[in-house]
Amino acid sequence: MNIKRHASVLSLIAAGALALTACGSDSNTPSGSNNSAAPAPTNTAKAECGGKKDLVAEGSSAQKGAIEAFTAAYIKECAGQQLAYTPSGSGAGVKQFNAGIVDIGGSDSALNKDKGEVEQAATRCKGNPAWNLPLVFGPVGIAYKVDGVKDLVLTPEVTAKIFNGGIAKWNDPAIAAVNKGATLPDKAITVIYRGDESGTTDNFQKYLKASAKDAWGKDAGKKFNGGVGQGAQGSAGVADAINAGDGTVGYIEWSYIQDKKLSAAKIDSGAGAVELGAEGAATAIKSAKIKGEGNDLVLDLDALYASKNPGAYPLVLATYEIVCSKGYDADTAKAVKAFLTVAATSGQSALADAGYVPLPNEFQEKLLTAIKAIS
Known part of the structure; x- marks a missing residue:
């Protein structure tokens, strides 16, 4: 191309x-x-x-x-x-x-x-x-189901370490540091990822690569490269698997989160926590450029994923x-x-x-x- x-x-x-x-x-x-x-x-x-x-x-x-x-x-x-x-x-x-x-x-x-x-x-x-x-x-949202946790903030670096196995417990000090005052359980994290080849997976991993830098340490691509967790078929399978467990977390399109009434983490890229939603995504898209010819x-x-603009929700596909x-x-x-x-x-x-x-x-x-x- x-x-x-x-x-x-x-x-x-x-x-x-x-x-x-x-x-x-x-x-x-x-x-x-x-x-x-x-x-x-x-x-x-x-x-x-x-x-x-x-x-x-x-x-x-x-x-x-x-x-x-x-x-x-x-x-x-x-x-x-x-x-x-x-x-x-x-x-x-x-x-x-x-x-x-x-x-x-x-x-x-x-x-x-x-x-x-x-x-x-x-x-x-x-x-x-x-x-x-x-x-x-x-x-795309980072959906989770953790009993007793309804308001969760994640940074790109913490998200990357959750999805590559560097953080394995919900009460890990790195999660606690960005959720001051929250009661986090001593519970194992179960990552749910798309088991089939998925553009959502590709975009999610590109986001981690651009925003979390060395903390991710993996390639992008349509196959999940994190090396941890359980695969599920399609967006429906991911939503159901998150909803069926306790301690689960996965990446999934916003409307599935709405439809299944799942909790979604706010993202703090360095300018304050931003919740998943239309307004934050619209702010982030300012950084998007067309690179195709004709x-x-x-x-x-890439610039959108690495955005630190206040009010921007950068995980967009x-x-x-x-x-x-x-x-x-x-x-x-x-x-x-x-x-x-x-x-x-x-x-x-x-x-x-x-x-x-x-x-x-x-x-x-x-x-x-x-x-x-x-x-």
């Missing part, structure tokens, strides 16, 4: 808030989420309906709720058309897209050049580059729709463009009720430009 830095995506702040609906086999629309500060974008574009009747997509479980909202809008606007989405995880989504099994891949991480994903995608797209188009943004809208989140810039047959290209056009326009109006935040106008323009260029 050619990398070129562009302007800071300050326009994302116009969204006012960010939220992701986590996914599994059940409906996970969070109750009580407040997205009223983020109205749907006002730009419109007419979808040219037609082409392949039944599109197939697979990947990120974090965007399942958004894809359901987009599909409902697509069916309404393009009668007779359909899209089937399998929330199998980002790793599976990339593999299925690159193998030519699905028309659209969903991933919480952009295609990885070092792992051959960019080259494989170009081969699948008949010698043309694939584009990463982010349609969903949102924070219509490949890959975000550089973006979910990409991976598509061929060229190389589809004519019917598939027409349907993919129609679906993505609806998703970026009329489909946005349903996202607030589904626990997401609609795109800001400025970023919507970039997406519509890229979608129009697909052929």
Whole structure:
């Protein structure tokens, strides 16, 4: 992938808030989420309906709720058309897209050049580059269940040591030091991580690598590299495993935390503790930049993850729709463009009720430009 830095995506702040609906086999629309500060974008574009009747997509479980909202809008606007989405995880989504099994891949991480994903995608797209188009943004929480502990603060360094086994008890002095006055039990910490390949895992480990520095000491990637804990399948499995135990902790999308009524730690990156939520994520996203070239809208989140800005909640991910810039047959290209056009326009109006935040106008323009260029 050619990398070129562009302007800071300050326009994302116009969204006012960010939220992701986590996914599994059940409906996970969070109750009580407040997205009223983020109205749907006002730009419109007419979808040219037609082409392949039944599109197939697979990947990120974090965007399942958004894809359901987009599909409902697509069916309404393009009668007779359909899209089937399998929330199998980002790793599976990339593999299925690159193998030519699905028309659209969903991933919480952009295609990885070092792992051959960019080259494989170009081969699948008949010698043309694939584009990463982010349609969903949102924070990831550090969820926990510890009897008697309802208000927990973690620093990046303490979080890293919990997830690599350097801290093994809840009453460890390092945790106590950032939770002065709290009663912490002499109880073993049980780390719950995504056992499948996951973009959420990749983003979480990138966050630890950027923010905790030497305290993490592990690589990023879609597989969990912490070396401790118990794996669970998908976001639903992580949520259930945390909820079923005592002394458990794991990383999971915000809406799963809301849906399962889990406790989430505040993050103190050096400028005070910030709770998981829309306002803190919106503040953090100021540091995000687009590094992809042209219509490949890959975000550089490293500066965001390392942010020490007051009020910023830095553990944020973006979910990409991976598509061929060229190389589809004519019917598939027409349907993919129609679906993505609806998703970026009329489909946005349903996202607030589904626990997401609609795109800001400025970023919507970039997406519509890229979608129009697909052929």
